Amino acid sequence: MSTELRTVEWNDGAVRLIDQTRLPHEEIYLDIRDTSVLIDAIARLAVRGAPAIGVAGAYGVVLAAEPRPGEDAAAHLARVDSECRALADARPTAVNLAWAVDRTWSFAKSGGSPEERKVRALEEAERIREEDLELSRRMAEHGLSVLPDPARVVTHCNTGGLATAGGGTALGVVLAGARLGRKFYVHVDETRPLLQGARLNSWELQRAGVPYVVQCDGAAAFALSRFPFDAALVGADRIAANGDTANKIGTYALALAAKAHGVPFYVVAPRSSFDLSIGSGEEIPIEERIADEVRMFRGAASTPTDAPVYNPAFDVTPAHLIEGWITERGVERPPFAP
Ligand code: MRU
Numbered sequence: 105m106s107t108e109l110r111t112v113e114w115n116d117g118a119v120r121l122i123d124q125t126r127l128p129h130e131e132i133y134l135d136i137r138d139t140s141v142l143i144d145a146i147a148r149l150a151v152r153g154a155p156a157i158g159v160a161g162a163y164g165v166v167l168a169a170e171p172r173p174g175e176d177a178a179a180h181l182a183r184v185d186s187e188c189r190a191l192a193d194a195r196p197t198a199v200n201l202a203w204a205v206d207r208t209w210s211f212a213k214s215g216g217s218p219e220e221r222k223v224r225a226l227e228e229a230e231r232i233r234e235e236d237l238e239l240s241r242r243m244a245e246h247g248l249s250v251l252p253d254p255a256r257v258v259t260h261c262n263t264g265g266l267a268t269a270g271g272g273t274a275l276g277v278v279l280a281g282a283r284l285g286r287k288f289y290v291h292v293d294e295t296r297p298l299l300q301g302a303r304l305n306s307w308e309l310q311r312a313g314v315p316y317v318v319q320c321d322g323a324a325a326f327a328l329s330r331f332p333f334d335a336a337l338v339g340a341d342r343i344a345a346n347g348d349t350a351n352k353i354g355t356y357a358l359a360l361a362a363k364a365h366g367v368p369f370y371v372v373a374p375r376s377s378f379d380l381s382i383g384s385g386e387e388i389p390i391e392e393r394i395a396d397e398v399r400m401f402r403g404a405a406s407t408p409t410d411a412p413v414y415n416p417a418f419d420v421t422p423a424h425l426i427e428g429w430i431t432e433r434g435v436e437r438p439p440f441a442p
Contacts, residue, residue: 109264111151111266111267112160112163114230114233118135119164121134121136121160124150124266127304127307137167139187139190139191142163142164143190143191143194146160146194152266153262153263153267153268153339154198154341154373154377155236155268155374157194157200158204158376161191161194161200161204161205162204162205162225162228163229165188165205166225166226168187175218177216177217184221188205192206196389199376200374204229208229236268236270237269240270240272243276243277243373243430244271244276246432247277247280247430250370250428250435252334253281254286256288256333257290257291258293258324258333258335258337259274259278259292259293259305259336260301260324260338260351260354260358261300261338261351261355262303263275263276263338264305274370274371275309276372277372278290278309279308289317291317291319291324291327291331293319293358294318294321295321295354296353297397300352301318302318306318321358324358325361325365328364333362333365334368335367337372338351338352338358338359338369339377340371340377340429341418342378343377343378344380344384344388345382345438346438347423347426347429348385348386348421349371349373349426349429350420351419352418353416354419356419356420356421360425362425368427369427370430371421371426373429373431374431380440380442388420390418390419391416392416392417395411398413399413
């Protein structure tokens, strides 16, 4: 059975998404026909993961480009421009979102009429989705080349099919390897506070029949001291020119622990997650999310109701802790080729 997912796609005039807030217990798909509903879905993580929100954003441009009754070409251009800006700003850290929205709208807006622009937007969004599936396949090939068989790996946050159009980045390496018959044992960091690891990696690994264990984020360093790991594999939301890498909060702690135990720490990410316009991680905008994500889980309070909270959704791992950046081009290191 293919384990590739259909995380985001265009279906009969709508963006179809698997609702990741409902996993692992319910597999529900949302058909979204309105840009503001899509922005909300991105913001509340119904679709999440850097490449997946890029693909969703590209389809969002198609929704925005739908001509309105009585709208002439100039009014259409101005309105879609402003909806594209709102889409690109739905989440600030993953550069893929703004990249995919800009790419789709830049291609579409050269169409002379609103109808033509919508057709062109759909063409480009479909291309971005297809390319994303192909990039996952290539990253997996390069990722497998640095791992032994069997391999024990640790991972943080969800970077499988759910975080992309369907293939995956870091977890995609494991899933593709398993399809080829390679053996893995995966330590899944639960990934507080929203449990992308515990909820989503477990779901994906179970479907694929790959053995795994879920551990609290705080157990990772101890596990690294007790078990013979071959690698730590994580994804990325934005990679600066010097290699500093933003990824889900907790990635930096895992990288420090991996370094302390001599375990190679790899970032697996497509080139669309690189932002070579910024010199270092200091310039990466870090999303801070609402306090209630930390104060409570699924409606049950875990702190006093007004406890002050610090809730950065991402951190930045300094380049010197990273062994290599596995992209569709191979295993890269800074200075990165353009
Ligand atoms: O807040 P999320 O769930 O969108 O964060 C996702 C991550 O941090 C992933 O590790 C990253 O986007 C790489 S996904 C292939």
